[in-house]
Amino acid sequence: MAAVKIKWMRHRSLIAAVVAAMSLSAGCASPVLDSAEVSGPVVVAARDGADAVLLAHLYAGVLRTTGIEVQVRDGFVDRNAALAALDTDDATVVPDYTGLLLRHYDPGVAATDAEDVFEALARALPDELTIADYASAQNRAVLAAGADLIATRNISRISDLAGHCTDLNFVLTPEFEAAGGLGALSELGCEPRSVERASAAAAFGATSDVDTVAGLTTLAPVLAESSGSGVVTVPDAPDRAPMEEASSDMESPVFVAQNVVPVFRKAVFGELQLDALRVIAGELTTSDLTDMITRVATGEDAAAVADDWLAEHT
Template sequence: MTAVGIQWMRKRLPIVAVAAAMSLSAGCASSVLDPAEVSGPVVVGARDGADAELLAHLYAGVLRTTGIDVQVRDGLGDRSASLAAFDTAGVTVIPDYSGLLLAHYDPGVTSTDAEDVFEALARALPDELTIADYASAQNRAVLAVGTELGSQQDGARVADLADRCADLTFVLTPEFEAAGGFDALTGIGCEPRSVERADSTAAFAAASGDTVAGLTTLAPVFAAERSGSDVVAVPDHPDRAPMEKASADAEAPVFVAQNVVPVFRKDVLGEPQLDALRTVAGELTTTDLAEMLTRIDDGGDITEVADAWLAEHA
């Protein structure tokens, strides 16, 4: 099988199926293609945080459409504690963000675009775990500036700000830093005049003049207000299309991709469940997530918000 053929299969099928296809092409049989008998409840885990709990309910909901018993176990702690729950708490599936998962399992990897991060994560996972296709929905770091500074940049991207950083103040949110945003800026030689910390509302409001806000794409205030404000996002180099071969001189995005992706135990889910996971990959967008998190931030019940999305998409 050619490398292009395997890449196409990997994008169309979960990694667990592709691994089996590659094994069979080499003349080896593999049990991972056999439909798994789902015995007992499937447990979808969530680290602390409304976004993690929402993702857990979304994935649990699509898995329930296959007729199996699915439970959600939230409040598992930080990312390290939640991933440890695969071994300590009988968790079957944990949805999270690709770049942060890669940083947990293999912090030395420097990939930034979505496809490279996904492939590196598949290689970095422990033998007993695998992943399914990632969604376009993500919580990537983003820089927001006032329209005056944005117009001065004249189409420039994040990497082009490096030479101007000494004249700029950056107001960073905890989510921006957690997503690797500040580390990425220092990696391109961006040394701001000063750095402040604030929540997303304050950071967004500060973005004007020579002040830059470091947010993430799911910051509710950013997603809700940017279309009607004087704040614009500085573009990063876009991810290449899944089947597009990157040119030798193509620049990778500065900020690490943070696409939603489910990590799960091998040989537990059958083909109907793998198909269900693909539903989220094909349907869930950043706009969807931002809108749902805004409703939750306004007092909406996480389960009801997830159920409303599932009723429309699953």
């Protein structure tokens, strides 16, 4: 397992080097090569939502391990407001998800694979911004259905759904739509018999109907509790593995990758801080994030929950 992690991290470093080279070729400074010292407090911005606040405290906490002053500033009403704070120097770092960030900066890109989305995002960012390595933790769109529905219709992947959608009802969460799930189904040629909106719990419960599919995201707590319920997630095409070359005959995922990643201002951090950011990239899993968000949503302090995780992983 350790060997796999080392190999993965070497791959991520290679990607970072590629991004750095791209920045240099465009006449821009690269934070990877920059030895600038941090001056003044670093501000990590958090939009509304338990996941955003938790991620802000995770990145703030890991940056504090390098000895710098870091503040979390929450209350940004949405992603646009948080990212706008980077432009006005009211924020230094904004943690978010790769696919949603790519849609913000370059909505015309059709990438869905985790590596492709990350690389496209690196190219799409304004010159004054950059990103660090992404984590395996994600909040990607996902479909869930009763095992009987999957078996009787011989569905092995989401791409198999296209011919069945007109016979199916879809119950979707706001998070599923925000992650681009409904648009991706439309691109697939999936035209549902009906579409309803509901909470994650209600959408998951609706799968008891043999003609109903739920649209959720990977951070929905009900998915983590679904073992033995008779409800299964419909597999998507896998992302290409680390160090695997993309090929024209490789099937891409239907749903856009939504991996956790920090966007930050260039020429702010030195190697100590960049190494600290890589801790989250190498350690944070979707399961970790789901557990922590559940704790925050049930009343625990986000900073304390983040500190508990950091104590185990730094």
